[in-house]
Amino acid sequence: MVKKVIWIVLAVILVGAVGFKVYQKVQQRAVLEQEAQALKGGPKLSTAMVKVLAASPQPIKETLQLTGEIEADSEITVQPEISGRVLSILVDEGQLVKAKQLVAVMDDETIRLQIQQSEASLAGIKANVRQGELNAARIRTEKERCEELLKQKYISQQDFDNVENSYLAAQSSVEAQKAQLASATKNLELLRVQLGKTRVYSPITGYVLTVPATLGLNLTSGSTLMTVAALDPVKLVFNVDQRDTAKITKGVPVKFKCDLYPDLEFNGAVREVAPSYDAKTRTLSLAAILRNPGNKLLPGLFGSAEIMVGGKTDALVVPAEAVVNRDGQSGVFVVNQKQEARFQPVATGLQSDGQMEITTGLQAGDLVVILGQNRLRDGQTVQLLKNGKGDGKRSGKRGRKPGEGKPGMRSNRKAGDQS
Numbered sequence: 383m384v385k386k387v388i389w390i391v392l393a394v395i396l397v398g399a400v401g402f403k404v405y406q407k408v409q410q411r412a413v414l415e416q417e418a419q420a421l422k423g424g425p426k427l428s429t430a431m432v433k434v435l436a437a438s439p440q441p442i443k444e445t446l447q448l449t450g451e452i453e454a455d456s457e458i459t460v461q462p463e464i465s466g467r468v469l470s471i472l473v474d475e476g477q478l479v480k481a482k483q484l485v486a487v488m489d490d491e492t493i494r495l496q497i498q499q500s501e502a503s504l505a506g507i508k509a510n511v512r513q514g515e516l517n518a519a520r521i522r523t524e525k526e527r528c529e530e531l532l533k534q535k536y537i538s539q540q541d542f543d544n545v546e547n548s549y550l551a552a553q554s555s556v557e558a559q560k561a562q563l564a565s566a567t568k569n570l571e572l573l574r575v576q577l578g579k580t581r582v583y584s585p586i587t588g589y590v591l592t593v594p595a596t597l598g599l600n601l602t603s604g605s606t607l608m609t610v611a612a613l614d615p616v617k618l619v620f621n622v623d624q625r626d627t628a629k630i631t632k633g634v635p636v637k638f639k640c641d642l643y644p645d646l647e648f649n650g651a652v653r654e655v656a657p658s659y660d661a662k663t664r665t666l667s668l669a670a671i672l673r674n675p676g677n678k679l680l681p682g683l684f685g686s687a688e689i690m691v692g693g694k695t696d697a698l699v700v701p702a703e704a705v706v707n708r709d710g711q712s713g714v715f716v717v718n719q720k721q722e723a724r725f726q727p728v729a730t731g732l733q734s735d736g737q738m739e740i741t742t743g744l745q746a747g748d749l750v751v752i753l754g755q756n757r758l759r760d761g762q763t764v765q766l767l768k769n770g771k772g773d774g775k776r777s778g779k780r781g782r783k784p785g786e787g788k789p790g791m792r793s794n795r796k797a798g799d800q801s
Contacts, residue, residue, distance in 0.1 A: 433753035433767045434717050437700050437744050443693035444732045446629070450620035450638065450687040452679045454611030455671060458586055462488055463579040465602045468595050475593050478677075479584040479610060486595070486607055490580040493573060500570040507566050511559045518552035525549045588612040591681065613677040618650065620687050621665035629691035630655075636670040640685030648672045648679060652689070692732055694739070702738040704752045705730060708760075713743065715751040715758050717766070723751055725760040 467489040473479055528545045531537045593608040595601060618638055622630060630652060638648040650672035659666050670687070672679065704714050705728070713727040728743030744750070751758065753767065 429721075429763045429765045430723070430754055430758055431767055432715075432717070432723065432751045432755065432758070432764045434749040435701065435704070435752045436746075437698055437740065437748045437750050438746055439696040440699045440737070441693070441695045442697045442699055442732050442734050442737055442739055444629075444691050444734055446622070446626055446689045446691055448620045448622065448687045448689065449684060450618045450670075452672075452681055452683040452685070453617045453619055453669075454588075454591070454613065454681050455615050455617040456586065456588075457591065457609055457611040458584075458588070459606050460485065460582060460584060460608045460610055461604050462486075462582055462601050462607055463603055464488060464576060466490075466492075466580065466600070468597055468599045468601060468607070469580075471593060471595065471597060471608075473584075473590050473593070473608070475590050477590045479588065479590060481584060481587045483584045484581055485584050485590075486582040488580040488582065488601075490577055493577045493580065497570065497573045497577065500566065500573055504563070504566045504570055507559065507563045511556065511563055514552065514556040514559050518549065518556050521545070521549040521552045582607060584610050586610060586612055589677070589680075611681065613680065614674040615650065615671045616674045616679050616681070617653075618670045618672050618687060619667065620670075621660070621663065621667055622689075624659060624664050624666065626691070627666045630668060630689060635690045636672070637688040638670075638672055638679075638685055639688075640679075640683055642683065642685075643678060646678070648674065694732065697732065697739040698741075698744055698746060699737045699739050700744070700750045701752050702733055702736050704750050704755060705738055706755055714740075715755045716744070717749040717751060717764055721763055721765070723755075723758050723760070723762050723764045725758075 468486065469489045470487045471485070472487070473483075473485045479485060525545050525548075528537060528542045532539065532542045588610045591609045591611050595605070595607045601607065618636065632652055632655065634652045636650050636652060638650070639646070650670045652668055653671045654669035656667040670689075700714060705712055706714065708725055711727050712730060713725050715723040716726045717723050726743055726748075729741045731739035731741045733739070751764070754764075758764070
């Protein structure tokens with residue numbers, strides 16, 4: 383039901399737009415026919431037939447339409463931390479992976495054998511430490527007994543010194559064995575860490591872009607196993623002509639659309655500006671960050687980018703075709719109360735969707751000629767064409783509203799920009 387209503391509304395808008403264009407063409411033809419009749423020798427018109435529109439404050443914006451390409455904002459190269467043979471690859475290109483997900487396994491047979499040897503050696507060292515501690519305890523007991531015998535003078539000082547030296551030697555042996563045990567323990571821990579590095583995990587959540595490695599391939603640490611990219615957000619890269627770069631700064635809003643999703647619009651803002659121009663194209667590379675819900679935008683996708691470079695909420699605007707050039711001066715014809723068309727020089731600003739901003743030379747409510755202005759003479763008496771129910775007077779009713787111009791891919795620039 384909702385779709386049906388939407389289609390009906392769109393149909394009404396389309397019919398209205400077509401009708402307005404037809405009506406405008408009919409009026410324009412009437413003006414041209416009258417002037418042609420005068421040129422052919424018919425009765426010369428003392429007045430010109432024109433259509434007018436009251437200048438009024440309206441919102442206007444200036445945008446650039448450019449083509450851009452989607453790239454991954456953060457692309458990570460997954461590399462093995464140890465050298466070895468690729469035993470298995472657990473993901474495919476295009477697959478979504480989670481952070482810390484196992485993606486590949488390196489051959490670990492050699493490390494496992496080294497761990498077994500280290501564990502056996504460690505067990506022997508522990509046994510030696512226990513035996514040394516028992517021996518040192520036995521000698522310590524003998525030493526304590528000899529101390530009592532020495533006090534009672536049952537043994538000589540030399541006999542006691544010999545026992546004491548044996549005890550010190552036993553203690554030193556135990557300390558050396560403990561140091562050896564600590565070294566063997568750390569070596570085993572290191573081998574177990576190395577064993578853990580044979581299992582490769584994704585550092586981020588994203589999509590697998592490429593998997594250049596194959597099963598059985600011998601890789602060194604730092605070689606590329608695969609690349610993984612996060613796709614929300616994504617980066618939109620585009621080039622801007624040097625005449626427009628001054629208008630674009632970091633944070634400028636960007637809208638992106640593509641043929642793959644014609645009904646969707648992706649929003650973001652400019653984040654990166656290249657430090658130099660391309661010497662061949664004389665363009666500057668820029669990048670915008672776009673929100674990408676559902677990861678619909680994939681790297682390599684092309685589309686149209688609309689960059690907002692200027693705008694006002696209450697600009698004094700007139701239809702762009704109302705602005706004419708007389709002797710190198712831009713201006714409009716304004717109809718006064720005496721029904722005279724006077725050429726009024728103006729300065730223009732933003733231009734968008736068939737509307738032109740007038741920065742100086744006009745006031746709100748001035749009646750500007752929008753049809754028949756190209757053949758007018760300054761001061762010529764005019765007759766106003768009927769405008770639907772009205773007659774072109776300052777009723778506040780206008781013809782085309784801002785935003786009703788024909789859409790296109792060309793940049794909307796300021797008036798007077800001939801570059």
